[in-house]
Amino acid sequence: MKDKFKRGKWKEFLDWAQNRSLSMLHYCTGCGAIELPPTMTSRYDMSRFGIGPAATPRQADLLLVTGYLSTKTLRRLIYTYEQMQEPKFVVGFGSCTINGGMYWDSYNTIKQLDKYLPVEMYIAGCMPRPEAILDGLLKLKDKIETGEAKGYEEYKENIEFYHKNQEEALGEVQRTQ
Amino acid sequence: MKNMNGGITMDKNTQTEIFFGPNHPGVPGNYGIIYDFEGDTVTEAKPNAGHLHRGFEKLMEERIWIKNTALVPRICVEEPDINEMVYAMGYEAIGDLEVPKRADYIRSIILELARIQGHIFSIGGNAAGIGQYTVMQWGTLARDYILDLFEEITGGRVYHIYIRPGGVRQDIEDETFEHILEVMDDLEENRLPDLDKALYENPNAHKRWKGKAVITEEEAIEMGATGPVLRANGKPYDVRKMMPYAAYNEVDFEIPTGENGDAWDRLKIMREEMTQSIKIIRQLINNIPEGPVKLDLGNALKYRIPEGDAYVKIESKRGEYGYYMVSDGGLKPYRVHVRGASNPLGLYGVTEYLPGTRVADVPVWAKSLGICPPEFDR
Amino acid sequence: MRNEKEVIKLIENNLDPLEINKKRKQNLSVSFTPDKTIQSLSFLKSNSYKHLSTISCVDWIDDNEFELVYHLFSYEDYINISVKTRIDRDKATFVTLKEIWPVAEFYERDIHDFFGVEFEGNDNLEELILENWNEIPPMRKDFDTREFVNEEYEWRDYNGQKHTD
Numbered sequence: 257m258k259d260k261f262k263r264g265k266w267k268e269f270l271d272w273a274q275n276r277s278l279s280m281l282h283y284c285t286g287c288g289a290i291e292l293p294p295t296m297t298s299r300y301d302m303s304r305f306g307i308g309p310a311a312t313p314r315q316a317d318l319l320l321v322t323g324y325l326s327t328k329t330l331r332r333l334i335y336t337y338e339q340m341q342e343p344k345f346v347v348g349f350g351s352c353t354i355n356g357g358m359y360w361d362s363y364n365t366i367k368q369l370d371k372y373l374p375v376e377m378y379i380a381g382c383m384p385r386p387e388a389i390l391d392g393l394l395k396l397k398d399k400i401e402t403g404e405a406k407g408y409e410e411y412k413e414n415i416e417f418y419h420k421n422q423e424e425a426l427g428e429v430q431r432t433q
Numbered sequence: 434m435k436n437m438n439g440g441i442t443m444d445k446n447t448q449t450e451i452f453f454g455p456n457h458p459g460v461p462g463n464y465g466i467i468y469d470f471e472g473d474t475v476t477e478a479k480p481n482a483g484h485l486h487r488g489f490e491k492l493m494e495e496r497i498w499i500k501n502t503a504l505v506p507r508i509c510v511e512e513p514d515i516n517e518m519v520y521a522m523g524y525e526a527i528g529d530l531e532v533p534k535r536a537d538y539i540r541s542i543i544l545e546l547a548r549i550q551g552h553i554f555s556i557g558g559n560a561a562g563i564g565q566y567t568v569m570q571w572g573t574l575a576r577d578y579i580l581d582l583f584e585e586i587t588g589g590r591v592y593h594i595y596i597r598p599g600g601v602r603q604d605i606e607d608e609t610f611e612h613i614l615e616v617m618d619d620l621e622e623n624r625l626p627d628l629d630k631a632l633y634e635n636p637n638a639h640k641r642w643k644g645k646a647v648i649t650e651e652e653a654i655e656m657g658a659t660g661p662v663l664r665a666n667g668k669p670y671d672v673r674k675m676m677p678y679a680a681y682n683e684v685d686f687e688i689p690t691g692e693n694g695d696a697w698d699r700l701k702i703m704r705e706e707m708t709q710s711i712k713i714i715r716q717l718i719n720n721i722p723e724g725p726v727k728l729d730l731g732n733a734l735k736y737r738i739p740e741g742d743a744y745v746k747i748e749s750k751r752g753e754y755g756y757y758m759v760s761d762g763g764l765k766p767y768r769v770h771v772r773g774a775s776n777p778l779g780l781y782g783v784t785e786y787l788p789g790t791r792v793a794d795v796p797v798w799a800k801s802l803g804i805c806p807p808e809f810d811r
Numbered sequence: 812m813r814n815e816k817e818v819i820k821l822i823e824n825n826l827d828p829l830e831i832n833k834k835r836k837q838n839l840s841v842s843f844t845p846d847k848t849i850q851s852l853s854f855l856k857s858n859s860y861k862h863l864s865t866i867s868c869v870d871w872i873d874d875n876e877f878e879l880v881y882h883l884f885s886y887e888d889y890i891n892i893s894v895k896t897r898i899d900r901d902k903a904t905f906v907t908l909k910e911i912w913p914v915a916e917f918y919e920r921d922i923h924d925f926f927g928v929e930f931e932g933n934d935n936l937e938e939l940i941l942e943n944w945n946e947i948p949p950m951r952k953d954f955d956t957r958e959f960v961n962e963e964y965e966w967r968d969y970n971g972q973k974h975t976d
Contacts, residue, residue, distance in 0.1 A: 755864060
């Protein structure tokens with residue numbers, strides 16, 4: 257039986273190429289999105305590392321969840337995540353994705369992100385500075401190059417666990433084809 | 434000769450419903466509009482709000498008075514200092530306190546710096562909406578130098594937690610005042626004239642902004658819209674002159690107005706208000722008095738004010754921003770209600786005044802009116 | 812341009828208030844009974860108080876009443892007036908303001924979402940900000956948000972450390 261942790265030469269070449277050209281979906285979900293324009297423009301330039309914006313989910317491979325998520329946004333975000341092509345990566349931004357953050361006693365926000373989507377990397381802060389965002393994204397690039405970023409495969413294998421948690425918190429969720 | 438449309442006649446154009454949804458570069462934030470269009474013109478529209486709701490008004494009732502100063506800036510992300518100012522003003526109005534003079538001057542300097550960085554960010558966002566990406570890059574860079582000043586004064590780039598009931602948190606040194614004056618000189622001599630030449634003298638901007646998204650004076654007063662939307666019709670209504678607060682009755686400034694009420698007038702007013710703000714900051718720094726910067730209100734964990742209620746308001750960069758606060762004499766607020774400046778525009782204005790525009794002008798309508806979704810979602 | 816004393820006399824001569832207060836400079840507050848509120852607001856609108864800032868609602872659970880507050884402003888006198896009225900908490904209904912100010916439809920829809928007050932004459936009271944909400948209206952004082960959160964969501968396990976309220 258093929259050992260799923262060992263990758264062949266073709267996959268190694270693909271990982272080398274993919275981590276140098278990531279497309280980030282331009283969807284500002286929460287209040288952490290105000291530090292994204294300084295990161296993308298000329299002072300703390302992000303495109304020198306090969307990361308650029310993409311307009312639609314079918315053309316993107318990095319989903320940046322900036323800040324807290326209300327239940328209304330999470331329904332739309334799951335619909336967006338299931339439309340992206342593989343391989344795809346999710347990064348949690350700010351302390352609201354880790355344990356609820358400043359709004360821990362609110363009736364409308366979710367408290368832990370990795371019960372609903374598989375997360376590769378968290379960046380702590382409220383809100384993180386542009387230098388901290390670049391530090392986190394560079395560590396994500398190293399993780400992709402060595403082949404450890406396999407969140408999308410875990411989502412497919414444990415799909416009943418994720419779907420059960422989503423429906424418990426949100427009620428009804430719309431699925432895509 | 435064959436029919437040019439491939440056999441489909443123009444009579445079969447029916448209405449289509451489209452989600453100008455939350456995930457779109459043309460909307461100002463996480464907010465959606467659902468509209469029907471026929472051919473090229475919008476016929477019916479309604480707002481799709483509530484994606485950013487966190488329940489602030491309930492959270493503020495569970496925390497003591499001093500802890501809310503850390504929660505409140507997160508209501509409006511682009512200009513967080515107005516929230517701290519109105520919360521402190523409401524507390525002082527119910528408790529009948531008067532802050533020292535030096536604290537009033539420092540509060541006005543912080544509010545004017547927040548107004549300048551907010552206007553540059555808005556102009557950059559509007560320019561990106563019509564395709565001028567160079568102006569967006571220049572605008573974001575100029576705003577970064579002002580965020581460096583905030584980091585020197587308060588310690589944080591975006592959320593400051595600096596204005597609190599009774600005054601401000603700590604004093605500013607003379608060296609920092611000189612840095613502020615240097616940045617103001619740099620803005621006025623180099624960066625704002627570049628913005629004028631690249632954007633305001635560009636024939637593209639004239640064609641895409643003149644005559645679009647018109648809101649007349651009667652419509653604005655009937656809706657309750659204030660700020661650049663009302664001043665673009667020729668009336669100089671501004672809360673800083675009508676009900677003065679902080680140190681605004683001791684400085685000398687003008688209020689720019691427009692003529693036709695369209696998108697071009699609103700963007701021209703934003704540019705000219707920046708010049709007036711630089712003039713205000715120079716006057717405040719040259720005349721600032723000496724003295725303490727905060728009142729001594731005792732143990733911070735036991736702040737208390739008598740029973741009462743108050744509605745206080747200030748002028749933010751988008752219009753009138755107000756809080757209605759009720760106290761029952763206890764350690765926590767009894768009720769706080771937030772009135773955002775773009776509340777009537779984002780909810781009622783979309784249903785009533787968006788139909789009739791062309792589909793390609795919907796981002797221009799949404800961005801030039803200054804709709805900020807976290808204010809009405811709370 | 813009138814000052815505060817002249818406005819107080821105008822209201823006392825033409826309307827039937829329960830109480831008038833001058834709290835601070837350029838700020839007045841007036842209260843009426845529920846059946847006289849709408850015509851008083853219409854009278855004030857025709858006397859230059861054309862700007863409606865917002866409509867707020869306060870839950871006085873000990874008195875078993877809701878209080879509705881309308882904030883008006885005049886561009887000629889530069890004075891804020893807060894018009895208050897109280898309605899019953901168990902059968903919470905009131906008349907709509909949308910015939911006089913059409914923008915009040917959305918403020919009333921917001922109050923219906925969060926407090927559960929019905930407005931007669933306003934037929935567009937569906938959910939605006941919340942979505943698929945099945946409990947009691949969340950801004951009432953008998954809805955405990957910390958208890959709701961502890962029941963619905965689980966906290967992260969930090970090597971056995973407990974989460975404290």
